[in-house]
Amino acid sequence: MEFKALYQDYKEETLSGRYITNNHIEPLLNKLASDFKITTAGLSVNKQPIYTIEVGTGDQKIYMWSQMHGNESTTTKALFDFINLLNSNSSLAKALKETFRFMIIPIANPDGATAYTRVNANAVDLNRDSVNLSQPESRLLRHIYDNFQPDYCFNLHDQRTIFGAGNTGKPATVSFLAPAYNENRDINTVREKAIGIIVAINEELQKYIPGQVGRFDDSFNNNCIGDCFQSLGTPTILFEAGHYPNDYEREVTREYIFIAYLVAMLTISKSEHVSNKTVEYFEIPQNMIVFFDFIYKNIKIDAADNQKITNFAAQYKETLENDKINFEAYIAEIGTLSEYFGHTVYDFKEETILNEKGFVPVINDKADFLVGNKQKIVNGLLKK
Structure with a gap:
């Protein structure tokens, strides 16, 4: 599949740079076709709407959320590139919507997005609130999870420029994690599925950014949303958009996140991720602050x-x-x-x-x- 050509075809040109808020995405939501269900699922601390986008009729349910850290917007840009694909009349869009049912939260922390902060308006890191559920945004993320009952979760983030893919001298342009589900960091069938998807993504990305894919630290913290959902039995993948040389606006990295989304969907649809890929997964160099x-x-x-x-x-x-x-x-x-x-x-x-x-x-x-x-x-x- 010509992933780069698809990216050029479906890139959302109105979104660029690092500052992405509800004001930027609302016009795009209004342009989606009638098979997209757009809902104000809840409100932030400052009463901003938290939107959900639901589309597809397939059996495999995918839950994706971005910008739970408000200043991490690259994966949101790539989400709208992916949504543009789904909104097209292409055979690929038709196949994806027949295979999957998507539940997407493009901006889970709109107050943090507006203020360009990691935390929400109460200065709480929502990715450390998955058990306490002290914040309306955290409660909404969990409520949707409980009601939607996804087969897979994609937890979408940015990471700082300080990270390298190991100590090779190459930046971690994109990193992934199949979060631990317990303190021992054991591998069960649930985590194994997430691992298989990451291995498939890595194999494709190595064609474009060799040596620039990292593996995030898997220390267990059940208050982190990925660890929490993994422990509840849903294969969950952390996506981290990182630095590409001279790409501080994260426009190059955005393309590789888009490719990662597509490879993940194709891998799931073909059930190519169910065999044990643990060895290949741990061969991906771990992120290091270098x-x-x-x-x-x-x-x-x-x-x-x-x-x-x-x-x-x-x-x-x-x-x-x-x-x-x-x-x-x-x-x-x-x-x-x-x-x-x-x-x-x-x-x-x-x-x-x-x-x-x-x-x-x-x-x-x-x-x-x-x-x-x-x-x-x-x-x-x-x-x-």
Whole structure:
């Protein structure tokens, strides 16, 4: 199947960047065909609608939810690319809707999406509230699960740029997890099904992003929604949209998430995931915190009347301003940094660096400085 061509055909052009809210998706919901059932299933803390999209008449029930962390929007963009496919007159759309019945929550935390925060309006992480059910959004996610009784759950997230696929020096552009269902992290038939789907997705994605697929940590926490649903007997997969080189808007990663959705559906429809793929699953490199957005190598600084050569790292912080996400680079670490990689790396060849006040930058300073009075770093990047 020509997955990349399908993505180009069905990409939702009105959605882009990192800031995706109800205001962005409501016009799209209004354009869907009559076989799509759009419902305001509940309200957030701040009384924003939480929408569900239900479509398909098949026996296999798929429950998908995105943006339970409000600032994690890549999987939402890819959801609407996938929904555009389902909304088409193609033979593939017809086959998918005859095989599956989809229950989709495109934005599970609309208040967090509006404020561009991980947490909801009560400052609660909804992915740590699956047992306590202290929040209306958490209760709704569970209520839909109980009523819909899905055969598979897809828990859709973004992950930070700090993650690599192992310590290979390649970013974890997409990561997956078949969550544990108990403290021992045992493999039962339920988790085995999720594992088989992930292995199939990984095999396809390796054709496009070799070495850039990671496996998320499977420590058990029943207050996490994936662990909770897995423990209740539903095969559940965590999708994590991560960093592709120079893709801070996550438009490249979005394509691979779309491909992952399609491969998952095709794998389930052909029952190709039921055989034991545990060995192949654990061969996927585990996510490791090994990246900074910037590393500046071989910087000369004065220390106690002695000069030494060291390295600096900087990391972007994301801020919301005028409905747009700004990326602001700050010094995050100073030292050998021998265990880390940079998405952007500069070698300053034993030059000095000074900030606008004439001092050597320190941790939490903005990454704006002069390099040996010759070059200028502005917001992390070398100014040309």
